[in-house]
Amino acid sequence: MTVVVSSRHMEISPALKSFAEQKVMKLTRYYDRIQEIEVVLDAAKDQMKVEIIVNAEHKNMFIAHQDGPDAYANIDECIDKLERQLTDHKTKVRNRKHPADTDGDGRPVAKI
8 A cells, every 4th residue: 555645835744744644544444455545735825725535446536625724633634534434435345245134133134
């Protein structure tokens, strides 16, 4: 898995870069088929824009955006959004072949 941290209209401090790398490495806990993660930091007038793009297997892309004055808080918010997206996708993929049991008796329900 590769992690790319880039910026627009600013220079990234080593502390901010290491913070972003540490946070995005935790995303593999939620979905293990991640191939690449790209973190883009953009400095506007009074705001920092953070965009995190996660590329997974089978051309699955997960994107999170956050705007605000603090870059560290924006990265945390994007990570929270991506955690939700990845867990939802993982449960969807996992339950695709085995539909949910609506009776509760352990046997699949027959459709008539």
